[in-house]
Amino acid sequence: MDNTFATISAIIKNRRSIKPVMMNGKKIPDYQVRSLLELADWAPTHGLTEPWRFVVYANPADFCHEHARLYKEHTPAENFIEASYNNFYAQGDKASHAIIAIMKRGDLPKIPVKEEVEAVACSIQNILLGATALNIASFWSTGGAITKPAMKEFLNLGEHDQVAGVIYLGYADEHPAGSRKVPMEEKVKWL
Numbered sequence: 480m481d482n483t484f485a486t487i488s489a490i491i492k493n494r495r496s497i498k499p500v501m502m503n504g505k506k507i508p509d510y511q512v513r514s515l516l517e518l519a520d521w522a523p524t525h526g527l528t529e530p531w532r533f534v535v536y537a538n539p540a541d542f543c544h545e546h547a548r549l550y551k552e553h554t555p556a557e558n559f560i561e562a563s564y565n566n567f568y569a570q571g572d573k574a575s576h577a578i579i580a581i582m583k584r585g586d587l588p589k590i591p592v593k594e595e596v597e598a599v600a601c602s603i604q605n606i607l608l609g610a611t612a613l614n615i616a617s618f619w620s621t622g623g624a625i626t627k628p629a630m631k632e633f634l635n636l637g638e639h640d641q642v643a644g645v646i647y648l649g650y651a652d653e654h655p656a657g658s659r660k661v662p663m664e665e666k667v668k669w670l
């Protein structure tokens with residue numbers, strides 16, 4: 480038990496967001512990505528609605544080019560940033576896989592949308608932690624057009640579904656240090 484706790488603690492604390500630009504282009508075998516998705520399926524889910532859905536791009540540049548196009552087409556000129564466009568376009572170049580994580584709204588009205596979103600966040604965290612255990616770098620992104628209506632349309636989502644983000648997976652040669660700004664004492668009230 481102690482060993483198990485030590486292992487999972489190390490994985491949780493070592494998980495870092497590693498931007499796709501830091502990845503080195505090496506490919507993850509598809510079977511490992513499948514085993515990460517299997518972990519996602521074991522997230523907690525109120526009412527067993529299992530609201531997580533995933534679209535996997537084994538060639539992430541395909542997704543990134545579409546994302547950049549959507550960002551350009553749907554961003555008002557005064558907000559459009561050319562450097563961001565270029566960044567979105569190139570984001571898949573050194574990543575191995577991109578996984579679009581979706582909240583599919585179920586038909587159990589007693590489960591609030593918030594809880595469906597939370598379940599999907601848990602499923603994503605399962606992927607990130609599993610990736611860390613496999614020395615796979617990961618990055619959860621919601622930038623650009625990812626959470627915009629145009630992306631929902633591109634993915635053929637239902638009206639009440641949501642895009643939770645894109646998870647980029649790959650390998651990186653460096654592992655950034657983590658940081659937290661707010662001390663634990665301010666986050667926990669123990670009575």
Ligand SMILES: Cc1cc2nc3c(=O)[nH]c(=O)nc-3n(C[C@H](O)[C@H](O)[C@H](O)COP(=O)(O)O)c2cc1C
Binds near residue numbers: 496620621
């Ligand atoms: C819902 C969600 C969305 C995020 N979207 C972005 C993003 O669009 N761009 C970004 O740079 N980081 C994004 N991040 C990652 C955070 O920047 C990152 O978690 C934070 O810097 C803490 O670093 P750590 O993950 O290494 O602990 C996102 C994180 C979460 C939970």
